[in-house]
Structure formats: structure tokens, C-alpha cells
Amino acid sequence: MTVKISLLALSLCAALGVPAQAAVVPAGTELAKVQQLVRGNGSEPASLDPHKVEGVPESNVLRDLFEGLVNSGPDGEVVPGVAERWESSDNLVYVFHLRDNARWSNGDPVTAQDFEYALRRAVDPATASPYSWYLEKATILNASEVVNGNKPATELGVKALDEHTLEITLASPVPYFVSMLSLAPTYPVHRATVEKFGDEWTRVGNMVSNGAYRLSNWVVNERIELARNPHYWNNADTVLDTVVYLPIASQNAEMNRFLSGELDMTYDIPLEHFKRLQKEHPDAVRVNGYVGTYYYVFNTQKKPFDDVRVRNALSYAIDRDIIAGKVMGQGERPAYTLAPEGVNGFTPPAVVWAGWTQQQRDEKARALLEAAGYGKDKPLRFELLYNTNDNHRKVAVAIASMWKKHLGVEVELVNQEWKTYLDTKTQGNFEVARAGWIADYNEASSMLDLMQSRHGNNDGQYSNPEFDRLMAASRLASDEKARNALYAQAEEILAVDMPIAPIYQYVKARLVQPQVGGYPDNPLDNIYSKDMYIRAK
Template identity: 35%
Template sequence: MNKKFLILVSLLLVTVMVFTACSKSADTPKDTGNKPTEKILRTNNSSEPGTLDPALAQGTHESWVLDHIFEGLFKHSPDGTMIPGMAKEYTLADDEVTYTFTLRDDIKWSNGDPVTAHDFEYSWKRALDPNLAAEYAYQFYYLKGGEAYNTGAGSVDEVGVKALDDKTLEVTLEAPTAYFLELTSFYTYFPVNQKVVEANPDWAKNPSTYVSNGPFKLTEWVHNAKIVVMKNENYYDAANVKLDGIDFAILDDENTAWQKYEGGEFDFLTPLPQAVVAQMKAQNNPELVIGGDVATYYYNFNTKIKPFDNVKIRKALAMAIDRQTIVDKIAQGGQVPAEGVVPFGMLDENNKEYRDAAGKLVEFNLTEAKKLFQEGLTESGYKAGDFSQFAILYNTSEGHKKIAQAIQEMWRANLGIEVQLENVDFQVKLDREKAGDFQISRAGWTGDYVDPMTFVDLWVSSSSFNDAKFNNAEYDALVAKAKSTTDQEVRMEAMRQAEKILMDNMPVLPIYHYTQPYAQKSYVTDVFKPLNRYPYFIYADMNK
């Protein structure tokens, strides 16, 4: 049995999750001052959200909270399948592009208003509104007329989403899309309350005006300190929500967060310091869970500035990194060395691991790295010493720092260059990437849905997440081809060709494919983790 097959099997086993078993332990929740029957799960969100408006959110520091306070037409279930959420049922017409969703009868907003199909129509068109400038607007390009409206070439009335009445939503796509139902579970597709948003443009900035439709509701947001969500009594499945609330601290220092977990101040924690993961693994600590992830850790190159506009420089820097050493000695969480931008865990047209047929497109090759680097220096007019003016930009995290230090040393030892390191808050990093204010930056991407396209379409010329500013007409055409058909053989081959073009040009430098280690106290049960999401506490319990 080959290694790649084992990787796929292990990811799928973790995904189909395991409600974590209940067992007795000396661990008990620390007294939080709440009434005795109140169950408040305490964890850490790592970074201050830039927004909690679903249409404007763009990272896990926002989506982890949003996934608990909103719900889309479909949602993830504990057994790893997609099931109806706000929708009761749907039909797909013979044209394979027209969906008709019927909403549940018992769905309400946290303020008691009914959730209607009109809210969905409004929300999706709002996210596409070019005046809103939503980074994730492109996820609605699957809708007929969505891209045209967002880019100013069409009108809002031509967008393929329409409320036929309060309970019926008709959606028309540009082309058949195999993963559309899963897309409706993604946070950009969450509805917002039309009356609330239109009455107050700042509705999402204050808990007192915040309205949502999920199992929990926002009750407190102390910026850069904590976010508290409490059980939403208006949620249609509230009877099965066992927690009274979740207290998300906001600490960007992983070591401090771990100390709080060890001291009983947190009941659950992710991410974990890399040294802690290694120690817990060595001790077979039952509180450690290695969650599966469809995600890739990579570096962006700013291809618009010299010498990173030279493909030989970019490929040399990529080939001079020993990824196996990074995952074995530094990350230490079961991560897999990257072989491309698309991670393991997704199937191709033959129901086999996509990565196998796509091939190993990234490798450690010191001889070729040195050759390409010298050629690139000559072509760009730079010297090795000039690299001291450049920096790896990363968001504050002990783990990111250690990886950046390792890569810094590998480039020094293997190519004879010195680069600097610069750490900033996560939101600052995101803002600087969008502004092109970096030379090399740390990045990561978790699939919005479980299909290779969620990675491949990141680097089309028009993508708002194409921070490397890669621009290749052949690449764009292959991605468009893959999006225009449901023929799996055609789709997959187009994506494989596109990924090869991307890696031949190396605007981004894949380092490893993630796992998500987390620590969970023994008295916390029924947490589940979708393969492409942070852990869910929707049906979690404490002190069973």
C-alpha cells in the first residue's frame, strides 16, 4: 500500500469524524463565575476578525466564529456529509443549472424575524455588488450573470437568484457545477437580514445590532480581547444545541494560549505550538487530536517587483527548500510535504487520489536550484547580497516564525543569500498583500469546498486572492474550461494542466499540506471537524 494512499485514507478517516468519546478524567472545567448549569466552552480565536459580515469575511479568524452564528442553505453534518440547513429540500431541473430551494417553515433570525428567500436573494446580490468590494464576490460567479454584474458588464436584475415567494428560492447557474450544494454552506453564501442591513450599514460592528440565523448569536465583542456567542433560542434545532455559549479569546501568541489551556482556562485549543504537538504525540496524550485538512501552506512571491519577476529566481528559491525536514523537525503535526498547490484528500475522475495523477510538481533539488539562481541573478541584474533588503512577511505566530527561520537558513546555506523576517498582525498581513506591499509573504489556503478547483482558481488573473499577481492566459483558459463542464475527465485534466503551468511559473511556493492538530479536554465531547473547516462546536457538550 503506497504512502499517498495511506495519506488519503487517514484524511478521510479523520473527516468522517468521530464524535470524540466521553471518558472520565481528573480534568474539570474551571469555575467561570457562570451559574452552575451554564455550559460555556472556552477557546482561542488567535486573531482579531477584520469583520463579522459574512459577505466581507476572508479568513479563518472570521469564519470560525461565523460558522457558529450563521447557517446557509446546506450545512456540514457530523458524519461528513452535506445536509439541508436553512433549506428543507431542493430540486434540480433537467438543464442541470436551475435549482429550486424550499426553505424550512421554522427558521428565524436571532431577533425573531422569519428568514425568507428574499433575504437570500438580497444577500447574494449584495455580495456581488461592486460597491461592496467583497473579496469573495467571485464565489458567486457560478450564478448566471454574477460575474457580469460584479465587473460592471451586467445588471443586478440579470443575476441568477430570485425569491419566488418567502419560502422558495430559484437559482440559475452559468454552467453545471458539481459542488454547488457544498458552496451554499460556505460563509460568503450565508444570508443576512435584509431589513437589519438596509436600516443600519454598521449592523455587523456591534453585538447590540448584530443579527444572525445560526445555532449561536453574538453577544459580546471586546476588540483584540474576546468574542462571546450564546445559544440562539430562535434556531430551529436549538433543542440539540447543548452548549449555552462559546467564549473565543483573541490571543495571537500560541505559547500564552497553550499555558491557558494547561492552566484550565481553555477547554479546547487550536492551533497548538509545534513543540507541544510533538510532545503530546510522543506521550500519546489522549487530549491531542490530529484533524484532517484540505489545505496548503505556501509563500507568495510579489511577481510585480524585481527580482521576483524572474521565474528562475522563483523556481530556485522553491527548489532550495527541504520540505521533508520542515514537516519532520519543525511543523511536527503530521503534515505532508507539498507536491503542488492542490493538497491530498480529493478524488479525480477515477475516484482515485487527485495528487497521484497530477504528479510531484515541487521538489528539493539543490543542484538545479543553484544553477537557476545564478542564471536568474544574471538576467535580473541582481547580486546575492542584494537579497538582504528583502523580507519574508508573516503573521504573528510562533509556528510561522519557526518555519520562516528554517527557510531563511536554508536559503542562506543553499544559495548564499540573507533575507529578513517581518511579523505583523494577521489582518495587517492580509491588507499589505492586497496592496502589493511585500516581497515574499506567508499564506495558507483551506478549501472552500472539497474539489481541486477551490485551489486552482485562486490564481486566475481576475482572482481577488491572487496576491502573487500571476497572469497567464493559457492558465485562465484551462480554469474556465474546467468550470464550464461537469464531465469529470475533462474537468480534472484541465485542472492538472493548469496546475502544471502554475508550478512551472512558481508565483507561489508550496511548502506543505496541512493537518489541524488541536487539544480537547476529556470532558468536552461531540466536537466534529469537517475536512475543510475548523472544528464545529454546534452539537458539542461538556461534563457528560
């Protein structure tokens, strides 16, 4: 269950000295002599530069290498990171007090100037950060102007008052601002290292980081190894000495390596083996709630997907009960909105078409497609893009079959490895693509912002002025009820325009060896290796 705390309460809790999260080993626990955690990570990270990433595989590694002002606790709550406390009297100007014992992996102190430099770098157009929009969304003063090249990065509303005091000024109040600061785009980077090595600063031997671990080895497409950062401020309470990330795209291969004892945690579970694994290894299967939605995105700038009738037809013809319950079958729920039911404080609206039977949806879909000019004599043909992954392929095959059976649509499946797939989507070189979005923080805006006209991850280039207006208004609504009402209206617009086809609400299912201690039930799947340990077998 997600802990729900007001911003004022967060400030007070931090001021009163709520401890940062760390490994908590129960009394009497016998620890393994070798404290090494080996994690499956799905794909090879596209980068290890915090300001140049956008995916989950990258974020997993960066969460160990770097630490922001705050972290995400085991229940998704905010806990202190480099900032041991903070305060704001108006939700507009925030002052963060940094730990005086925070250190970089080379021993240098972590200062407010490091955060000032890093936040400016994240919005600087020269950095080309795919997440620069995130700081715009946070309404940090002048972020939009800097991102658009209308003001220099030095005009961003961040200021180091002294070495251990950072002031962040917003253009307008954001009630969930502090919870946004545990994400990679807000991590500090070591200025001297970045300026000395340029694009090569993330290589082994060059990288200087401030998290619980440092980069010790990186063999592309094989493994990333992290070692304890002895200068980390809370190193005394860190138990794991090394963490190894393996980019294994095949869930079956990953499962086999787990069962042979080579892996401590998997990234996923093969769908076809889930029930067997639950029966044979009940102590290893872990299924947690996950604030995210799996969907297909339509490129609204390419014909015929600029036609709302085509988008609606394809969405209606997806039998979500079959995909969620049969193809996936790990506890996923059918999705009819972008924000899932698990978002803290928000109940998605019951959109009209969600109440139809699948037969009614199929009939409506056929009528819409025929009205758009497609039928037996002129079947709709297009490519469906997905990143290399066994489970994504199974979903794509099932949905392509539904489209073929009920609409006569002919689909060519195209799979690409993770980095290429991201580039293809970002550049708009696709027709329909598999996508998924995991909330960056547990609030509906973290999902719905994705569909704003100028959002950096709006790969389908959807634009609706009324949707944008509602999301802009939500930032000014300090009352949660009023804010959620705006979110519901925004969802209703998406249900009509259908720039994406929501398919299912995520759960996070993986295999975890029983000897792994400290594994959290974090609804954002924000797992910090520093909070974990290995028991003796």
C-alpha cells in the same frame, strides 16, 4: 474519510429528508451543568460581516452566528441547513425549499427574500466583498457582470419564488454547486438591520443573525461571546449554551491557558511542544487531515519577482522535507503542488522538480539566480511578510536560513497582526508573503481557482491565459475524470511559472479537552459549536 456523493444524489438525499447535523449525545452521558465552550481563535476577526471576510478566524465565529442553505457535515459532506431540500433537473437551475420554522435571532422568519438580498449584496461592488469572486466562480447567472459593474445586482440569477422557495440559476452547470453553499459569502443577512445600522450592524446589540447562536459580547482583542439563539429552528437539539472565542496569537500562551483549564479547544499547537504534549496528554492532542496548503506567494508585479527564474530559484531552495518533518512535525507532508493529496477525487500530478534531490534543486536554484543577475557580489535582498504567529515565524526563520546558506539571499522578516497583514497583501504592498489556502469545499477547483488572473485572493497578481483557459474549461466538464485532467494540466503550469512556492500540506493539530463531545474529524475543519457538548468531569 470524506464522503463522496454526486450532485443528483445530494438532491435526492435532501428530498428524502436526510436530517441536518445536530448535537448527538450518546445515551448515558452525564452532561456538565455549565454548557460553555471556550475556543482559541488565533487572531482578532477582521469583521463579522459574512460578506466582508476572507479568513479562518472570521469563518469560525460566523459558522456559529449564521446558517446558509446547507452546512458541512462531520466528514465534509453536505447536510441541510436553512434549506431542508433542493432539486435540479439539469444542474443549471436549482430550487431550494426553506424550512418554515427558520427564524432570525429577533424572531423574524428567515425567508427566500433574505437569501435573494444577501446574495445580491455579496456581489454588489458597493459592498466591496473580498469573496465576490466566489459567486462568479459558482457561475451564478450575471455574477461576473454585477461584480464588474456592468449590470445591477438585481440582475443576479437568484429569485425568491415565494417566502420559502429560492431559485438560483447558473450561467453554466457546476457539478459541485450545492457544496459551495455552506460558506460565509452565501449566508443570509437581515436586511432591515443592515439598512438601519449600516457598517455598525455587526455590533453587539445591533446584530441579528440566524444561526444557533447570537452575538452577546465583543471586547476587541480580548473575547467574543455568543449565546444560544432561542429562535434557531433546531434549538431543541443544541446543547451548548454559550461559546467564547479568544484571539490568542501566541501558541505558547494558548497552550498554557489550555493546560490550566481556561480553554476547551486551541487554535493550534506550539511546534516545539507537540511531541511532549502527545506523550503527556495523548487524550487531548487531536490531529486531523486538512484540505489545504501552506505556501509563499511572490508579488509577480514587483521586480525581481516578475522574473520566473528568481521565483523558481527561491522555491527550489526550500527543503520541504525539513520544514514538514522537522520544523512542523505534526504529520504535515511536503507540498509541490497547490492542491494537496487530500482533495476529494483528485491526485496531484508528479511535477518534474519534485523528483529531484534537494542537492539538485539547490544547484539549479543557484544557476537560475546567477542567470537572473544575482550572486555574491550582488545578493538578492527582499522582505518576507507573515502574520503574527509563533509557528509562521519558525517556518520563516528556517526558510530564510536555507536561502541564505544556499543562495546568499538576505531576507528581512516582517510580521504584522492579522487584519493589517490581510490589507497589506490585498493591496499588493509586499514582495514575498506567507500564505495558506484552505479549501472552501472539498474539490480541487477550490484550491486552483486561487491562481486565476481575476481571482479576488490572487494577491501576487499572477496571470497566465492558458491557466485561466484550463480552469474555465473545467467548469464545463461534467465528467470528473475529464475535469481532473484539466486540473492536472493547470498544476503543471504552476510548477513551471511558480507564482507561489508550495511548502507543505496542512494537517489540523489542536488541543481539545477530553470532556468535549461531538468534536468532528472534518477535513475542512468546519466545526459547528451547535454539534458539540461538554461532558461532566
